[in-house]
Amino acid sequence: MYDAGKIILGIAIFLVLITFPFWFTLALGNPDYQPDPELPAGQVQCVESKEYMIHWHMDLLNQWRDSVVRDGNRMYVSREYGDRHEMSLTRTCMRCHESRERFCDRCHDYTAVDPYCWDCHVEPKGE
Amino acid sequence: MRVVIPLIAVIILFMLAYFGVEAAxxxxxxxxxxPYIALVIFIVGLIYKIVRWAMVPVPFRIPTxxxxxxxxxxxKPSKLDNPSGTLGVIGRMALEVLCFRSLFRNTRTEIQKDGPKVAYASNKWLWLGGMAFHWSMLIVSIRHLRFFTEPVPGVIIGLxxxxxxxxxxxPVFxxxxxxxxxxxxxxxxxxxxxxxxxxxxxxxDYFPLFLILGIGTTGFLMRHLMKTDIVAxxxxxxxxxSFNPAAPAEASGMFYAHLFLVCVLFAYFPFGKLTHLAGVFLSPTRNLSNNSRVVRHINPWNYPVKVHTYAEYEEEFGEKMKKAGIPLDKE
Structure with a gap:
């Protein structure tokens, strides 16, 4: 092998970079961490099914915002259950999911999602 | 056919993973x-390629x-285009790897319509497309590290x-x-x-393009149209x-198809044109300084040649030459 020193240095840099997720997680990380969003006690269902909420909650909130801010329509009829809810983050969502820290942030921090809800909304402080 | 077969191959790969998960x-x-197999093939294959390349002797500088x-x-020497030392080579290499400088020099040759005249015009579209593609692919890859690190480093969140x-x-586009x-x-x-x-x-050429297009499309669909459970x-x-894996059932077939296409990309990487990831660093016309006039580069496969100099010849046949009246150098 010619220029062995430089080749081995190059391969070493490549290995360090490509295995970054491995050594970072093993050395500094917390691979066993599981986000555990606190579900409200005494409630059996959200405004839609659990699976729908996991996949589409951000889209639903976006639709609610547009509907309230642009059309002044505050009433939401659940597609899954047919019951009516006021479109409101603070008064509907957060009446059950009381704490941003113990509900929203659990998964958002885990997946590094940083929604801009809280640029305008104030999170309820009262417990 | 050269277009259609790779397209069909990528579609089959997609279906294999999608229905393999959804149906089977x-x-x-x-x-x-x-994923494990693909990563091992990627790392071992790329190192194998690099070592193979390093076995090839470079007997002289190739200063294009x-x-x-x-x-x-x-x-005045041109320090970046014709470097004489290591620093210049690093500069030329960095410009090549980060800015695709040789593509920037791309020209198109055309015969002009208003007469039999040949014209050379700068053609930057390949350079522009290449830069846009490679840099956005790098950023997309770094962004994906949010799924590979816990806690997620601030740099990735900032990016x-x-x-x-x-x-x-x-979620934002x-x-x-x-x-x-x-x-x-x-x-x-x-x-x-x-x-x-x-x-x-x-x-x-088409296969990696379709593969990468497939990966990008499935990723885009999953983020915006066909949701999956990213916590899972x-x-x-x-x-x-952490070598303690369990494949979740919550993740959709689309996710597994995305992942499988990435695995195919990784496994294919060392064997096709994509090895230019490593190969660019070994381009002899880019990574050698032009010091042919300063340093003598000895061909590594030179073998010792047995020579018989004139002095030795004279030593051997001097007396016979003298007798024959041939003049000698020694006298």
């Missing part, structure tokens, strides 16, 4: 077994230069905030997602539309990283 429930195969070589002190700066839609798909689309179109390029394009996905990646 092969989560562990596609979520655990293939566009600049003045270093010579007399009163002639994705910057990428989603325009805050269009929820990343600028690089759009640029990436457009750039790959353009790099594909130029091969198909231009007759000259179509003529020289092989299945080996991060559990899977962290499990893979």
């Amino acid at each position: 429930g092969l989560q562990t195969l596609f979520g655990v077994v293939f 230069t566009c600049g003045q070589q270093k010579s007399f002190p009163w002639i 994705q905030d910057l990428d989603g700066f325009f805050q269009v839609g929820v 990343y600028a690089t997602s759009i640029i990436f798909l457009l750039a790959v689309g353009w790099l594909f179109l130029r091969r198909v539309v231009s007759p000259q390029l179509r003529y020289i394009s092989l299945a080996n 996905i991060k559990n899977l990646t962290l499990g893979l990283l």
Whole structure:
């Protein structure tokens, strides 16, 4: 092998970079961490099914915002259950999911999602 | 055919993973077994390639230069185009790897319509598409590290905030997602539309393009249209990283198809044109300083040649030459 020193240095840099997720997680990380969003006690269902909420909650909130801010329509009829809810983050969502820290942030921090809800909304402080 | 067969291959690969998970429930195969295999093939294959390349001797410098070589002190040398030392080589290499400088020099030759005149014009479209594609792919890859690190380093969060700066839609559209798909689309179109390029394009050129286009499209669909459970996905990646994996059933077939196409890309990487990731650093015309006039480069496969000099010849036959009246050097 010619220029062995430089080749081995190059391969070493490549290995360090490509295995970054491995050594970072093993050395500094917390691979066993599981986000555990606190579900409200005494409630059996959200405004839609659990699976729908996991996949589409951000889209639903976006639709609610547009509907309230642009059309002044505050009433939401659940597609899954047919019951009516006021479109409101603070008064509907957060009446059950009381704490941003113990509900929203659990998964958002885990997946590094940083929604801009809280640029305008104030999170309820009262417990 | 050179276009259609790779396209069909990528579609089959997609279907294999999608229906393998949705219909046959092969989560562990596609979520655990293939990623490990692909990573091992990628790393071992790339190192094998690099070592093979390093076995080839480079007996002399190959200065395909566009600049003045270093010579007399009163002639200004071109330090980046024709470097005479290591620093210049690093500069030239960095410009090549980070800015695709040789593509920037691309020209197109045309016969002008108003007469039999040949014209050379600068043609930057390949350079632009290449830059857009490679840089957005790098940023997209770094963004994906949010699924591979816990806690997520601030640099990655900062990068994705910057990428989603325009805050269009929820979840936000990343600028690089759009640029990436457009750039790959353009790099594909130029091969198909231009007759000259179509003529020289092989299945080996189209396959990685379709594969990368497939990966980008499935990723984009999953973020914006066909949702999947990303918490379950991060559990899977962290499990893979700590060698304690469990493939979740919550993740959709689309996710496993995305992952499988990435695995195929990784496994294919060392064997096709994509090895230019490593090969660019070993380009002899880029990584050698032009010091042929300063350093003597000895050909490594030179063998000792047995020579018989005239002095030795005279030593051997001197007396006979003298008798025959032939003049000798020694006298």
